Amino acid sequence: MNCKFKTLAILPYLILMLLSVGAHSQSVVESDANSGEQTVTQQLQALRKEVIALNRDLFVLEEDLLFPSSTQLVVYLSMDVGTYFNLDSVELQIDGNTVTHYLYTEKQIQALYKGGVQKLHLDNLSQGEHELTAFFIGKGPENRDYKRATSLTFNKTAEPATLELSIIDSSVKQQPVFKAVEL
Structure with missing residues (x-):
């Protein structure tokens, strides 16, 4: 090899x-x-x-x-309309270790609002149980500084793992909702 x-x-x-x-x-x-x-x-x-x-x-x-498929982990990011949250950056941690910190430009934010999906992270990961934590930093309702996190515990098997982080506007709560799901 x-x-x-x-x-x-x-x-x-x-x-x-x-x-x-x-x-x-x-x-x-x-x-x-x-x-x-x-x-x-x-x-x-x-x-x-x-x-x-x-x-x-x-x-x-x-x-x-x-990145062989048996150890591959891919994390994607998607956004909704962005009425209640204006994203500045995302910090991604796996098992407590920071693996990605991404700062967004206005053009990238607009692309995400239009339905774009970003490949945020590609990594090799051993099989077993892992915890993914994502910190979203930006401006929330009434232009206040906003830092929220979401976590997901997932089991990595011999198959490639695909995770999606999504930021969704909740008109009921009038707040952004941050989700992490395994695809």
């Missing part, structure tokens, strides 16, 4: 070499005015497309190696 990581580490350099050789070859071809120029340029474009596809495949392979 160590050999795979070494291979993955040098692949970006190989891709850059191929692209630079391709760029050099293209400049040589463009300076040559013969009729074979078009076929070499087309071959070069096809090679570039193959390198891009290879790079995408390597990214997927690297993610599979670094």
Whole structure:
């Protein structure tokens, strides 16, 4: 497995070499005015497309190696309309250890209000019982500073674990409701 990581580490350099050789070859071809120029340029474009596809495949392979499904934990964040809460940041703890602290921009907040879902955290986690705690910091009703938390105890099995944190406006309570659920 160590050999795979070494291979993955040098692949970006190989891709850059191929692209630079391709760029050099293209400049040589463009300076040559013969009729074979078009076929070499087309071959070069096809090679570039193959390198891009290879790079995408390597990214997927690297993610599979670094985060195997048997230990994978993914935490998503979603929001409702945002009438009663304006999010500034989220702090995520797993088993009492802070694993993520995320500060939001206005554009990111607007994307979440429009139904976007953010992949907040991706991690390896051993099997067994774990506790996730999320702290939401922002402005609440009447523009007051607001810091609320929600917790979820879940059992990590050999399957990948997916959790969702959601911020929902409760018109009955006229307050935001913070939830953590296992998907």
